[in-house]
Amino acid sequence: MTMDRDMKLVVTGAAGRMGQTLIRVIHAMPGAVLHAAIERPGSPFVGKDAGEIAGLGANGVIIGDEPLEAFLHADGVVDFTSPAASVAFAGLAAQARIVHVIGTTGCSPDDEEKFRAAGRHARIVKSGNMSLGVNLLSVLVEQAAAALPARDWDIDVLEMHHRHKVDAPSGTALLLGEAAARGRKIDLATHSVRVRDGHTGPRGSGTIGFATLRGGSVIGEHTVYFAGEGEMVTMSHSAGDRSIFARGAVTAALWGMDRKPGFYSMLDVLGLSNS
Numbered sequence: 334m335t336m337d338r339d340m341k342l343v344v345t346g347a348a349g350r351m352g353q354t355l356i357r358v359i360h361a362m363p364g365a366v367l368h369a370a371i372e373r374p375g376s377p378f379v380g381k382d383a384g385e386i387a388g389l390g391a392n393g394v395i396i397g398d399e400p401l402e403a404f405l406h407a408d409g410v411v412d413f414t415s416p417a418a419s420v421a422f423a424g425l426a427a428q429a430r431i432v433h434v435i436g437t438t439g440c441s442p443d444d445e446e447k448f449r450a451a452g453r454h455a456r457i458v459k460s461g462n463m464s465l466g467v468n469l470l471s472v473l474v475e476q477a478a479a480a481l482p483a484r485d486w487d488i489d490v491l492e493m494h495h496r497h498k499v500d501a502p503s504g505t506a507l508l509l510g511e512a513a514a515r516g517r518k519i520d521l522a523t524h525s526v527r528v529r530d531g532h533t534g535p536r537g538s539g540t541i542g543f544a545t546l547r548g549g550s551v552i553g554e555h556t557v558y559f560a561g562e563g564e565m566v567t568m569s570h571s572a573g574d575r576s577i578f579a580r581g582a583v584t585a586a587l588w589g590m591d592r593k594p595g596f597y598s599m600l601d602v603l604g605l606s607n608s
């Protein structure tokens with residue numbers, strides 16, 4: 334469906350780090366317009382002007398706490414909140430038959446099933462990282478993992494984020510781990526080592542390890558190490574600004590307008606998916 338007007342987007346978690354960035358990016362990107370901004374009931378931001386909170390100056394969109402009402406009159410929702418909130422929003426997006434872009438990380442397998450179920454009626458795009466750079470990196474990681482034999486090459490993913498981040502490993506680290514597991518044709522859940530502490534014994538061959546750093550205001554640093562005997566290949570991504578995630582998310586929302594209901598990834602949006 335090609336629209337002759339801008340796509341009307343709702344931003345949930347509008348006063349959060351990503352919510353504010355999204356409001357600025359939607360203001361700057363052609364093809365989309367901010368329709369509504371949502372925070373949780375009782376939030377001190379409810380009733381405030383979304384443009385002012387995002388540092389743009391007043392835009393007349395007052396932050397509300399009734400998501401269904403907002404979704405029913407919108408084309409899509411861009412959602413970087415919490416796992417429980419995103420599960421609830423997916424159900425409402427399915428009711429409203431709109432596009433739901435989910436950037437929230439730290440979701441459980443049970444949450445993921447609920448997102449897929451909502452994809453029967455909504456067009457859901459979900460990714461642990463919405464940036465072009467990380468999604469390209471995941472394709473390269475998959476290729477490297479396929480090319481470097483598991484018996485000789487160990488894979489570990491290292492990530493660092495700001496002190497406020499509440500989930501670990503990051504969604505991006507898990508996305509990169511999944512890419513490595515695909516390249517090796519193994520199941521990540523049964524081959525990953527999420528914690529090392531105390532007398533761990535030698536490293537298990539064929540496992541994929543994760544290490545987490547937290548501190549300061551770091552937006553997002555990720556490195557995948559392929560460590561062999563006497564040589565090492567490293568692949569990294571460094572986020573310098575949250576607008577890379579927000580631009581990706583708005584691009585995903587616009588892409589979702591022309592899709593059938595379903596559950597999609599950023600690789601689908603970017604044409605990098607090989608499935």
Ligand SMILES: NC(=O)C1=CN([C@@H]2O[C@H](COP(=O)(O)OP(=O)(O)OC[C@H]3O[C@@H](n4cnc5c(N)ncnc54)[C@H](OP(=O)(O)O)[C@@H]3O)[C@@H](O)[C@H]2O)C=CC1
Nearest residue numbers: 346349350351372373413414418436437438461462463578
């Ligand atoms: N996929 C990607 O590319 C990226 C993903 N992320 C992920 O996005 C999520 C948010 O990150 P960030 O913006 O830094 O976090 P923040 O804590 O800054 O923002 C989250 C916002 O969501 C609000 N919120 C929580 N529950 C609800 C609810 N039920 N209804 C409405 N609003 C709600 C919070 O309000 P309150 O404070 O009152 O709880 C807060 O304002 C995280 O999971 C993070 O990992 C972040 C960057 C990129």
Ligand SMILES: O=C(O)C1=N[C@H](C(=O)O)C[C@H](O)C1
Nearest residue numbers: 438461498503504505552553
């Ligand atoms: O919480 C964040 O900030 C980020 N979360 C995402 C993740 O968990 O990977 C993406 C990005 O790195 C920033």
